[in-house]
Amino acid sequence: MRQLVGNLREGVYVTDLDGRILDANAAFLEMFGVASLEEMKRYNAYDLFVDPEQRTRQLDVLIRQGAVRQFEIQIRRPDGEIRTMMDASTTVRDPDSDEVVFHGILVDITDRTRSEEELSRTLSLLSATLDSTADGILVVDGDGRIATYNRRFVEMWRIPDEIVASRDDSRALAYVLDQLQDPEGFVRKVRELYAAPEAESHDELLFKDGRVFERYSMPQRIGGRSVGRVWSFRDVTKRKAAEQQLVHGAYHDALTNLPNRSLFTDLLSRSIGRAQRRESYAYAVLFLDIDRFKVVNDSLGHLVGDQLLVAMARRLERCVRPGDTVARLGGDEFTILLDDIDAVSDATRIADRIRRELRVPFSLGGQEVFSSASIGIALSATGYERPDDLLRDADLAMYRAKALGKGRYEVFDTEMHARAVALLQLETDLRRAVERDEFCVFYQPVVSLRTGRPIGFEALARWQHPQRGLVLPDEFIPVAEETGLIVPIDRRVLREACRQLGEWQAGFATEPPLTMSVNLSAKQLLQPDLVDQIARCLDATGLAPERLRLEVTESAIIDHAEPALAMLGRLRALGVRLDLDDFGTGYCSLSYLHRFDMDTLKIDRSFVSNIGDRGQNSEIVRTIVSLARNLEMAVIAEGVETAEQLALVRSLDCEQMQGFLFAEPLPAGAAAAMITAKARW
Ligand code: C2E
Ligand code: MG
Numbered sequence: 001m002r003q004l005v006g007n008l009r010e011g012v013y014v015t016d017l018d019g020r021i022l023d024a025n026a027a028f029l030e031m032f033g034v035a036s037l038e039e040m041k042r043y044n045a046y047d048l049f050v051d052p053e054q055r056t057r058q059l060d061v062l063i064r065q066g067a068v069r070q071f072e073i074q075i076r077r078p079d080g081e082i083r084t085m086m087d088a089s090t091t092v093r094d095p096d097s098d099e100v101v102f103h104g105i106l107v108d109i110t111d112r113t114r115s116e117e118e119l120s121r122t123l124s125l126l127s128a129t130l131d132s133t134a135d136g137i138l139v140v141d142g143d144g145r146i147a148t149y150n151r152r153f154v155e156m157w158r159i160p161d162e163i164v165a166s167r168d169d170s171r172a173l174a175y176v177l178d179q180l181q182d183p184e185g186f187v188r189k190v191r192e193l194y195a196a197p198e199a200e201s202h203d204e205l206l207f208k209d210g211r212v213f214e215r216y217s218m219p220q221r222i223g224g225r226s227v228g229r230v231w232s233f234r235d236v237t238k239r240k241a242a243e244q245q246l247v248h249g250a251y252h253d254a255l256t257n258l259p260n261r262s263l264f265t266d267l268l269s270r271s272i273g274r275a276q277r278r279e280s281y282a283y284a285v286l287f288l289d290i291d292r293f294k295v296v297n298d299s300l301g302h303l304v305g306d307q308l309l310v311a312m313a314r315r316l317e318r319c320v321r322p323g324d325t326v327a328r329l330g331g332d333e334f335t336i337l338l339d340d341i342d343a344v345s346d347a348t349r350i351a352d353r354i355r356r357e358l359r360v361p362f363s364l365g366g367q368e369v370f371s372s373a374s375i376g377i378a379l380s381a382t383g384y385e386r387p388d389d390l391l392r393d394a395d396l397a398m399y400r401a402k403a404l405g406k407g408r409y410e411v412f413d414t415e416m417h418a419r420a421v422a423l424l425q426l427e428t429d430l431r432r433a434v435e436r437d438e439f440c441v442f443y444q445p446v447v448s449l450r451t452g453r454p455i456g457f458e459a460l461a462r463w464q465h466p467q468r469g470l471v472l473p474d475e476f477i478p479v480a481e482e483t484g485l486i487v488p489i490d491r492r493v494l495r496e497a498c499r500q501l502g503e504w505q506a507g508f509a510t511e512p513p514l515t516m517s518v519n520l521s522a523k524q525l526l527q528p529d530l531v532d533q534i535a536r537c538l539d540a541t542g543l544a545p546e547r548l549r550l551e552v553t554e555s556a557i558i559d560h561a562e563p564a565l566a567m568l569g570r571l572r573a574l575g576v577r578l579d580l581d582d583f584g585t586g587y588c589s590l591s592y593l594h595r596f597d598m599d600t601l602k603i604d605r606s607f608v609s610n611i612g613d614r615g616q617n618s619e620i621v622r623t624i625v626s627l628a629r630n631l632e633m634a635v636i637a638e639g640v641e642t643a644e645q646l647a648l649v650r651s652l653d654c655e656q657m658q659g660f661l662f663a664e665p666l667p668a669g670a671a672a673a674m675i676t677a678k679a680r681w
């Protein structure tokens, strides 16, 4: 028996009631790090307890119940190391000495305790993580029953507590399925994964109420064997919405919510491709620009302008068929892609429908606003390869529609293209002309109707084209204005006209001294150094400022009202005179006219030229003259060609006139001759 006990791995011992160690096996000695029984006997077992309290409690149980089982104690070994042991001991009466002793068995559980502690720490960490994560987590065992889940899971799926607590997966599943857009798909995926215990998966779940969850699934493994499955759900509704917003925003116009240029171009590319593959397929692009949108913006404000764009978008959408696309290209420009049309008439019919639709006024911010649009149409028949080419041609056709009187449509034809090419050529030529200074100035007399004598001249630009000879302003001024080349041209004319007047002045003094009228384009009017430029010209030529008359058109001012008015104020301060050119052709509201503070009104020649024929225009001229009187402005009648017209403007009390009847614009030499000849009407 002693040998048997000696071989046990558990420590076996005998002590008396006072804690003296009477006997112990080898395992016991080893547990205490003591070499021999003799040495061990030198220690009292009670002294080895770390906590005397613990010893008292153990003794108490032992004496009252005769035995202790599984009593955990802390022992300090003679070498000082502290170990945790599990003690089981009994009181026994020693038959030899008839004394009561304790027989005990000790197991060192220090290592086990330590790993248990670690395990529970890990477990608590895991469960804290599980409950603090933003993901909903569900663990299902091998039989498909709910093993565990976190709080977030229950919240996300809005499952009543009692259902989850019941661990009944079929009830929970029914609850889950009811919320999904595609419950069958969900079940299919779950089945698939149960059939493949090792598989991982990741997909998205769409809810009936619009929420979106990401779903991850992974097998739960123990020792490499899968024993269940972990499902993790993440609510990505907000992120998805933001992503969609981003994608939508990249392809849509924020104001009208219509497709923007890049989406339109994409769609158009697709149509182009289809047309190349299928001969029978045809499409059309409508390019639409709101007429006088600027007037709405300037007079009613940007807010109303924006409202008009939105309302326009909605109306355009009403005019097209379901497969067609209405897009906003930018500003007041819209494009429409008509998909799969049979004939040109399909496109023109839509254009007509839009025109009809626009006859009804828009009601914006409590006001009725009438608006029309000019529409250009380009057809696939021309064999396009790039979206930009189509847009360009539809745009050209739109410009044509505008030029022909607005509120109408034009279908692109090759002649328009030829015209556009010619325009481009003109632009190139004009650039070169500015570089080489191919411009000269002609002078048309401004005649006093009282004396019949020239009181001054209007400087008019002429382009001495190396091949084409003299080119008139009507042909190149619009292009020059569009390209900005007008600025150097105007500057050149201004300088030359002042120089010329200075020369005439020195040569032959007239009484009253001659004036010089110079035209200013809108672009020139907005040049910040314009006042300096003019002051320098006056300085260089010694002219008094009031001898210079600057001609500005209504539209030049209206288009940039505030800065233009500010500039007019500075020019006035300089002392030069200001004339309103081409009066009656712009959209000058009378309230504006009063703010302009101009010296003279020039009645546009279109009114003067017709007064002979029918009475109507003479009434307009009469009205303009009396308007000028009320505003204390002088009046010049432009374009007087016949004696009849002259008689009429004279009878209407105009002070001055210009016209072929007296003289056409002349080269400087001829104009000088006219002064010296003291020509008079
Ligand atoms: P505008 O300032 O109204 O100039 C008067 C135009 O009417 C001139 O045309 C002149 O030749 C024309 N005209 C004068 N009397 C008669 C007439 O009895 N019958 C007819 N049918 N026409 C008459 P022009 O020189 O061809 O200039 C056209 C326009 O080009 C000018 O209209 C002006 O707006 C612009 N322009 C001319 N030179 C310049 C310039 O140096 N700078 C700027 N910015 N514009 C200029
Ligand atoms: Mg003029």
Ligand code: MG
Pocket: 581, 582, 602, 604, 605, 638
């Ligand atoms: Mg004029």
